[in-house]
Amino acid sequence: MDDLRVGTAFDAHRLVPGRPLVLGGVVLESELGLDGHSDADIVCHALIDALLGAAGLDDIGTHFPSSDPRWKDSSSLDLLARAWALVAAEEWSLVNCDAFVVLQEPKLAPHRAQMRANVARALGCALDRVSIRATTTDGLGFAGRREGASCQAVALLRR
Ligand code: MG
Numbered sequence: 001m002d003d004l005r006v007g008t009a010f011d012a013h014r015l016v017p018g019r020p021l022v023l024g025g026v027v028l029e030s031e032l033g034l035d036g037h038s039d040a041d042i043v044c045h046a047l048i049d050a051l052l053g054a055a056g057l058d059d060i061g062t063h064f065p066s067s068d069p070r071w072k073d074s075s076s077l078d079l080l081a082r083a084w085a086l087v088a089a090e091e092w093s094l095v096n097c098d099a100f101v102v103l104q105e106p107k108l109a110p111h112r113a114q115m116r117a118n119v120a121r122a123l124g125c126a127l128d129r130v131s132i133r134a135t136t137t138d139g140l141g142f143a144g145r146r147e148g149a150s151c152q153a154v155a156l157l158r159r
Contacts, residue, residue, distance in 0.1 A: 003158065003159050004156060004157070004158055005055065005056070005092070005158075006054055006156050006157075007049070007050040007051060007054030007154070007155050007157070008153070009045075009047070009049030009050040009053060010046060010049075010151070010153075011049065011150065012042065012151075013034040013035055013036050013148055013150075014148045015032040015033065015149060016033065016034075016035045017031060018033070019032070021106075022034065022040070022041045023043050023101065023108065023115060024114070024115025024119055025044065025076070025077035026114050026115050026118065030105070030106055032146060034149060037073075038064075038066075038073065038074045038076050039074070039075055039076050041076035041077065042101065043099045043101060043115065043153075044076035044077055044079060044122075045076055045151070046099055046151040046152060046153035047080055047097055047153045048079060048083040050097060050154055051084060051094075051097070051155045052086070052087065053155075054155050054156065055090055055092050057086055057087065060083070063082075063083060063086065064079050064082075077118055077119075077122050078122075080119065080122040081123075084123050092157040092158070092159050093157065093158055094125050094155065094158075096130070096131070096156055097119075097129065097153065097154065098153065098154050099132045099151055100133050100134070101132070101134040101135075101150075102134070102135055102136075103134060104137065104139070104143055104145075104146050105136070105146070109134075112132050112133075112134075116130045116131070
């Protein structure tokens with residue numbers, strides 16, 4: 001019988017002027033971008049932590065610490081591919097993953113297909129195993145005030 005493992009994760013970063021807004025490896029048009037050591041792609045960060053969590057491999061900060069200059073301004077899509085290599089090395093395969101972005105603007109709908117394609121490529125899986133969705137908070141909280149954005153993710157592994 002298959003061994004199934006689930007992992008969940010959350011990430012949030014501050015929105016600031018003068019930074020690109022990168023989500024799922026797509027650079028979106030926005031006067032505010034996510035601040036962080038890497039490109040601060042919350043979709044990739046949450047997916048990395050969900051995958052590592054499902055595999056029991058600690059967390060993103062353990063494998064890609066912000067104290068390490070190697071990861072400065074790195075592409076989080078590349079970090080996702082590296083994290084997946086760690087998980088796959090333990091013989092896990094991906095059943096599916098789902099990332100849920102909380103962002104006031106811009107709208108993600110026009111970019112979701114490209115985000116899914118980027119994530120599926122990083123994970124070496126079929127497109128239908130990756131889901132990326134989004135909501136606003138109707139103006140409430142830090143997302144609503146455009147102070148930051150967050151992403152929740154869940155991943156299911158099988159071996
Ligand atoms: Mg992060």
